[in-house]
Amino acid sequence: MPRDTLTREQIVQTAIQLLDEEGLDGLNMRGLGKRLGAVATAVYWHVKNKDDLIVLAADQVWGEIELPDLATVDWRSAATRMATGLHAMFSRHPWLVQAFGSYLFYGEGKARYDEHCLAVYEAGGFDDAAADRAAATVFTFVLGNVLGTSAMVSLTRRLSRNGKNAEEAIADTMTKATEVAMRFPRLRARLDAPIATEYAGAPEQTFEYGLRVLLDGLEAERAASATPAAERV
Template sequence: MPHDKLSLEQIVTAAVQILDADGVAGLNLRRLAIGLGVAPSALYWHVRNKDELLVLAGDYAWNEVDLPSPGRLGWQAAVVELASSIRLMLTNHFWLVTTMSTHVIYGPGKARVDDHSLGIYEEAGFTPEQADQVAATVLMFVLGAAQGDASERAWQARLRRTGVDEHEAFQAAVDEVNAVAQEFPRLRVRQLSSAAPASEQDPFRFGLQAIIDGLQATLLSGSVRRPQE
């Protein structure tokens, strides 16, 4: 395929597929070029290097986030929907959480989510300055929640790349965790799933609701200055 027939979107889409399968370590321009059926030099007409490609791929992934309407759902439900959609996107693209710590991932995809998020909080009654803080707080919580899912997916991708048996590696990790936990009484009790009651609520929803309840209490306390009519 000549470079002038190859689009940037094709390159980014193919890069995302590789990243989703094997993570950042599995992506290189040579492999990408082979998958697209072009010479590696053809890619350089569109991207300068792997770092630029990672930024483009990361922003591309943010386009998958749904933007719920606070007017239709109410601001609290809209926060839950938006946060859940971001978490799902980060879980599907496990490499993105780590990439965001090493690259500035910002483009139209991420900007559309940020802008919509700020709109939800401003419509709830927060000032623009407060909306900035609230949006950052909720996003930090979502990123933290997604880290666990992303870490597991990244670990599985590494095992695939190295050819290690995933079941054996998982069992070895569990045995090591259990051995360490034996030294700590509360963790020792929780080693057996039957030893601790199963939670009826998803920890993500529990934590997110706690944040929302705190924000609602702040609004009701009158400490938030509502915008002038």
């Protein structure tokens, strides 16, 4: 495809597909050009370099998150939807979670999400500083919660590229980890339970539980700060 028929939108969308399939290490301009039916130099007419392309791709996927209408839902419901949507987006694009350690992200897609987050907490009665803290705390919780899934995707790809059977290698490691865990009474009790999860596996509904508890805490703090000191005595 000649450079004059390529568009930045085509390049970014194809880059997202490649990142979803191959991860950060699998993205390079030559491979991207091949997918687009163009030479790599044609891609450079639209994006500066790989780093620029990753930032553009990241900002595009931020736009996938649905922003709830604050005129129709309460702030708790809105905050839950936003956090759940963010978690789902990170799960669809695990490369973005990995990229947070190496890239500074910005753009209209991310700004749109951040702006609405602040509006959600302001609607809940949080002042400017409290809204900033609440939004940042929930974001950090979501990012940390999805980190394990992202790391597993990255590990599986790395093992496969090194010629190993990723499934067998992970299973072997988990067996060894379980043997070590069995030496510790609390871990052993859970592993011996009738309905035991594999060692290091998160219990069901961990994300939902953690988000609910986190929002409970934020709401309680907001209510306490709004109560006059005399009434708190």
